[in-house]
Amino acid sequence: MKIAVLQFEVEFGDVEANIEHVEKVFLNTNLDNIDTVVLPEMWTTGYDLENIQKLAMDNLEPIKGVIQRLAKKYSVNIIAGSVANTKGEGVLNTSFVVNRDGEFIHEYSKIHLVPMLNEPKYLVGGKNKAEVFELDGEKMGVVICYDLRFPELFRDLALDGAKIIFVVAEWPIERTAHWLTLLQARAIENQCYIVASNIIGKQPTGTEFAGKSIIINPFGEIMNQATSNEEEVLLEQLDMEYINRIRKKIPIFKSRRTNYYKFN
Numbered sequence: 001m002k003i004a005v006l007q008f009e010v011e012f013g014d015v016e017a018n019i020e021h022v023e024k025v026f027l028n029t030n031l032d033n034i035d036t037v038v039l040p041e042m043w044t045t046g047y048d049l050e051n052i053q054k055l056a057m058d059n060l061e062p063i064k065g066v067i068q069r070l071a072k073k074y075s076v077n078i079i080a081g082s083v084a085n086t087k088g089e090g091v092l093n094t095s096f097v098v099n100r101d102g103e104f105i106h107e108y109s110k111i112h113l114v115p116m117l118n119e120p121k122y123l124v125g126g127k128n129k130a131e132v133f134e135l136d137g138e139k140m141g142v143v144i145c146y147d148l149r150f151p152e153l154f155r156d157l158a159l160d161g162a163k164i165i166f167v168v169a170e171w172p173i174e175r176t177a178h179w180l181t182l183l184q185a186r187a188i189e190n191q192c193y194i195v196a197s198n199i200i201g202k203q204p205t206g207t208e209f210a211g212k213s214i215i216i217n218p219f220g221e222i223m224n225q226a227t228s229n230e231e232e233v234l235l236e237q238l239d240m241e242y243i244n245r246i247r248k249k250i251p252i253f254k255s256r257r258t259n260y261y262k263f264n
């Protein structure tokens, strides 16, 4: 599976400009042999939480249509990062996935809201657990930013067969060390690929973002990593068989002693 991870600066509160920008990145990137493109968290709005009610999508419309059109046009699967999304009782931070035929195949709304960003004041948490989905016959999952601090979520996805876990984020630069360490830990402990897309730049709220989008293999090695301050597209081929070799060599899933854990 060949992956393209997009890292860019989000225009604060400017949905139209951000969509236009992503369309341009698709146009200017050679996606000929790419299977799956990954976008970051809240990429249509940034953390413009004061205005999030009016900037949010309405049950993922119209952004779903935009992504479906791009997926078909370039014949790529798209992990569409996440967007502010009004559904039911409030605004969710929702990630979604569309396959290369333009079919909508998965949706997950962030369950862990971030106190440090005041997210619980403006957003509602997702009510469903992160589930595994399939693209091109491979099982995978997607989680959103702060979710990275909750290893249970990753373990559940891995136990359900996920071989790639995507992390879509707006992770601040001041906690770059946590970003890198936790992403590598999640890859090592779950022996799966971790593919993470983060944004760059400073937003009017004063938060500066870490960039450092990254692709990590199931042995925990960094295959590709972006800088902290430049727009970039990371391209990498993932060998899905490598997961089996690593799991055979270090059989942690066979060595688990679930009787001794709170969560099993």
Ligand SMILES: O=C(O)CCC(=O)C(=O)O
Pocket (backbone or CB within 6 Å): 041, 114, 117, 144, 145, 146, 147, 149, 169, 170, 171, 172, 175, 178
């Ligand atoms: O956990 C962190 O340090 C950052 C989380 C975050 O910024 C987010 O979830 O958007």
